[in-house]
Amino acid sequence: MSQTDGPRERGLCLALNTAGELCATAVYDIEKQELLSSCEADIGRGHADLLMEQVAEVLGGAGCDYSQLSKIAVANGPGSFTGLRVGISAARGLALALNIPAVGIGVLEALAFPLLHHGKAVLAVQDARRGEVFAALYAADGSLRATPTAIAPDQLESFCQSVQGQSIYVTGTGGFLAQAAMPNAVLNLVNAQGHIELRVMGQMATGRTAVEAVRPLYLRGADAKPQQAISGIVVDGSLTNNHE
Structure with a gap:
């Protein structure tokens, strides 16, 4: 679980966790090793409806915008089949649109x-x-x-x-x-609640490189129906907002 050696990494990491009951996002300053802004909601279901609103909220709270992000960290399982799909789809889309790496963080x-x-x-x-x-x-x-x-x-x-x-x-x-x-x-x-610390996701993402597209770690077959499409996510490499 050690990080790779090399020059000290800089930039801002967007952390996404939709693997369980929580819908949680944060902006982490990699160089300062500091959580700049975070948002968590215990929603159970409906991550697709809330995730991109949370992303906008934490970016605003950190005083930055999409262009200042240098990495995406996303919880990739195990966890809720539908929740994982929402978070990983968002991470992949943002990484593509912003031309930055997305790395998976095991729950x-x-x-x-x-x-x-x-x-x-x-x-x-x-x-x-x-x-x-x-x-x-x-x-x-x-x-x-x-x-x-x-x-x-x-x-x-x-x-x-x-x-x-x-x-x-x-x-x-x-x-x-x-x-x-x-x-x-x-x-x-x-930690019997089983909540991942968003700061930890930022720490774990530091030094990690995206060698391939983030993939979900399900460990077993699906046991739920897919949620609806994510609002405000990437289409053809550009950011969109389905609420507009």
Whole structure:
């Protein structure tokens, strides 16, 4: 999870998270490592209706416009099938129109990121519903021990076999399910709401390059109908607003 070496990066990063119940956006100053403006709304559904309004709001709050952005960071899953499609479509469209890179930020990785290098393994686990959780396991040094996957909660104990006997940070909406499934483990529950910090998305995007188009990490098949088309997104490389 280390960033690439090289000259210090500059510019402004637009962070988008539509992977779950929240519709969240922010402008992050890469050089100053500072969150300039952010907006979050717990809406459950309807990300397509709100996302571009939020983008306009955070750009205004940061005192900048689209031309000053140098990178897009978007949560690319796992999460809501329809929410991911909205955020990733917006990120791809903006990146194309502005000729800047868009990078994907894994939800489980972003949940674990603030807890790494603090002396404990980290289990990032989100309630995936339908009797499953999305889980990923990281060692205390930040290395990935078990790749993101969708499993039943009663499989978490074997999933964490490589850190058996160690104290583990557990983060995400599946934290209580993990506690119930692993009664003998030493678990420290953090961020049970499972909300990604927008500042963390900016930090993680710093130094990352877009080697290919951002793709969603679903981990399993769709379980919802697509939302409507995104308002105010890119058509033929130019920004439009469907509300006009």
